[in-house]
Amino acid sequence: MSRTTSSGPSYFEGRRNRERLRKTLIFILLIVGSASFLMPLWWMLQTSLKSLEEIIQYPPTWWPEKFVWSNYTETWAAGNFTRFTWNTSIIAFFVVIGQVLSNSFIAYGFAKIKFPGRGALFLIILGTMTIPGFVTLIPTYLLFSKIGWVGSYLPLIVPSFFGGAFQIFLFRQYFMTIPNDLIEAAKIDGANHFYVWARLMIPLSKPVMATIAIMAFNGAWNDFLGPLIYVASEDMYTLQIGLQSFKVSSGVNQWHYLMAGSVLVLLPVLILFFFFQRYFIEGMNISAGTKG
Numbered sequence: 231m232s233r234t235t236s237s238g239p240s241y242f243e244g245r246r247n248r249e250r251l252r253k254t255l256i257f258i259l260l261i262v263g264s265a266s267f268l269m270p271l272w273w274m275l276q277t278s279l280k281s282l283e284e285i286i287q288y289p290p291t292w293w294p295e296k297f298v299w300s301n302y303t304e305t306w307a308a309g310n311f312t313r314f315t316w317n318t319s320i321i322a323f324f325v326v327i328g329q330v331l332s333n334s335f336i337a338y339g340f341a342k343i344k345f346p347g348r349g350a351l352f353l354i355i356l357g358t359m360t361i362p363g364f365v366t367l368i369p370t371y372l373l374f375s376k377i378g379w380v381g382s383y384l385p386l387i388v389p390s391f392f393g394g395a396f397q398i399f400l401f402r403q404y405f406m407t408i409p410n411d412l413i414e415a416a417k418i419d420g421a422n423h424f425y426v427w428a429r430l431m432i433p434l435s436k437p438v439m440a441t442i443a444i445m446a447f448n449g450a451w452n453d454f455l456g457p458l459i460y461v462a463s464e465d466m467y468t469l470q471i472g473l474q475s476f477k478v479s480s481g482v483n484q485w486h487y488l489m490a491g492s493v494l495v496l497l498p499v500l501i502l503f504f505f506f507q508r509y510f511i512e513g514m515n516i517s518a519g520t521k522g
Contacts, residue, residue, distance in 0.1 A: 278489035314472035328390030337401030
């Protein structure tokens with residue numbers, strides 16, 4: 231009796247081909263998506279290295295014919311960016327410290343301390359995420375005006391020491407992955423909750439701390455509305471306000487200087503994320519994948 235053989239591909243070969251096709255399509259989509267996000271950054275960078283004559287010529291060039299590095303030095307000197315960078319760094323430093331400490335402390339209570347109404351209170355905190363920031367803008371300004379904080383950095387720094395709903399959620403989800411046995415062992419040795427939080431939970435939560443720190447730094451570094459409302463003196467301008475002021479003073483057609491200033495403002499955020507992206511991604515994955 232003769233054995234019949236199929237001339238077409240086997241089931242497993244067809245499955246492998248479909249899997250290769252799926253991965254190829256995903257890879258192509260990722261390339262297209264990445265290019266769409268990187269294109270504005272590339273255009274800003276290459277514009278910052280061109281002369282004004284090359285920028286306005288038609289058709290536009292995708293690569294500078296001559297690299298004009300002096301755009302950066304002239305922009306830095308003309309725009310008083312040294313002062314703006316120092317002001318922004320002070321705000322960003324305290325905002326990062328405040329958000330990491332306050333949110334981790336609050337999240338520890340929700341994750342590891344049992345008290346009546348814990349679940350309901352946590353849901354209320356999460357519910358505040360649905361309130362647009364513009365709704366509380368005027369009441370917050372009136373509050374800070376009444377206590378005399380308008381015209382200082384305090385309205386930009388102090389709120390970070392009182393926690394945020396999304397940051398508390400991330401810390402809580404991460405803390406719930408830490409076994410309770412470690413906390414019980416520390417309590418047997420006489421440790422209180424503050425000691426457990428400071429000496430046990432904080433050292434074990436470096437990935438989510440990096441995530442919160444990067445988000446806090448990025449928010450404080452790129453904040454435009456807050457300094458615009460609360461800061462009046464030019465000596466207290468942050469980079470975002472200073473860049474807008476530089477745009478007005480330098481003229482609307484000075485695109486090479488404006489793009490150079492934009493690159494200088496964006497560079498610290500890119501460097502920070504480049505060095506800490508592993509912790510950022512790890513913290514987001516663990517926090518998002520933990521069941522409440």
